[in-house]
């Protein structure tokens with residue numbers, strides 16, 4: 001059975017695309033056949049983060065409109081043969097994605113893929129709604145920042161009312177918190193919301209804390225998902241996140257400042 | 271208050287302030303989440319009717335919608351000023 005994961009947040013620029021690329025690569029590297037879909041119609045970006053922008057021929061909307069087959073549009077990653085990318089269309093037509101069309105593509109992918117990662121655009125418009133509509137799991141990417149937390153809470157409301165699972169009265173979408181761009185030093189100074197603060201408000205299952213890290217920009221500059229940079233804390237954090245998602249019990253890291261010990265302390269999430 | 275004092279008093283723990291603001295806001299938004307969309311209009315129309323007889327402020331009327339598995343309740347609260355305004 002395929003599992004559909006939506007990476008969502010409401011707010012833009014919090015790290016959804018960075019996260020989608022990282023976890024899709026992580027899942028694929030673990031041997032699971034994984035597809036990652038860019039739902040940001042008009043603002044294609046995932047291809048750049050994954051370094052396959054020059055190999056894009058057909059896109060998601062071409063497949064929906066039956067101008068290309070799914071196999072023609074899917075790009076196989078050069079580093080990991082279990083990873084496939086379905087790029088967004090650069091059309092300015094906002095209605096290019098339809099619920100029926102997206103549903104069909106997902107159904108077809110589900111026949112051969114284990115995980116389907118949907119990189120949601122920002123906002124609460126059609127692209128974002130369709131990215132989450134069919135999801136089984138939601139990775140809610142949040143920054144420790146007041147507007148991001150509020151937007152995440154709004155997305156949780158939408159996930160629980162406007163998804164296929166909600167409409168059919170099925171078991172609800174499983175929601176996970178990914179707290180990104182975290183800076184323990186600023187948290188300690190009282191300048192930034194802490195993991196506990198965010199958890200007190202959102203009370204989600206914490207999948208991981210991704211530290212603010214320069215390696216993320218380096219990774220995107222070179223078109224390499226940051227998870228492949230094993231020396232990077234952000235990369236290590238995404239590896240942990242994939243492991244935890246797959247059921248491994250790993251202690252949380254990167255919550256405290258370095259001095260307190262390289263391996264961090266065990267953090268209990270709710 | 272000098273500029274220096276301003277920085278001194280606001281700098282410590284802005285995160286705490288952010289959390290408090292969020293807690294209030296999120297609680298409020300969650301309570302509104304499942305409300306029917308006609309509520310603001312209903313409130314405005316009720317306000318207009320009541321104002322034909324009593325002068326009340328926008329804040330003196332609250333319309334709350336709550337629902338659980340069993341039933342939905344619409345709770346209407348109107349605060350009438352002590353001294354009738356003329």
Ligand SMILES: Nc1ncnc2c1ncn2[C@@H]1O[C@H](COP(=O)(O)OP(=O)(O)O)[C@@H](O)[C@H]1O
Pocket residue numbers: 009011012013014015016017018019122180181182210211212213214216217220234
């Ligand atoms: N952990 C991080 N540390 C530093 N910069 C980050 C981190 N995560 C994301 N960024 C940067 O934030 C910006 C927005 O990230 P992106 O993944 O495109 O967000 P979104 O898809 O939510 O709009 C990018 O410039 C990216 O490099």
Ligand SMILES: [Mg+2]
Pocket residue numbers: 016017018040045120121122
């Ligand atoms: Mg994005």
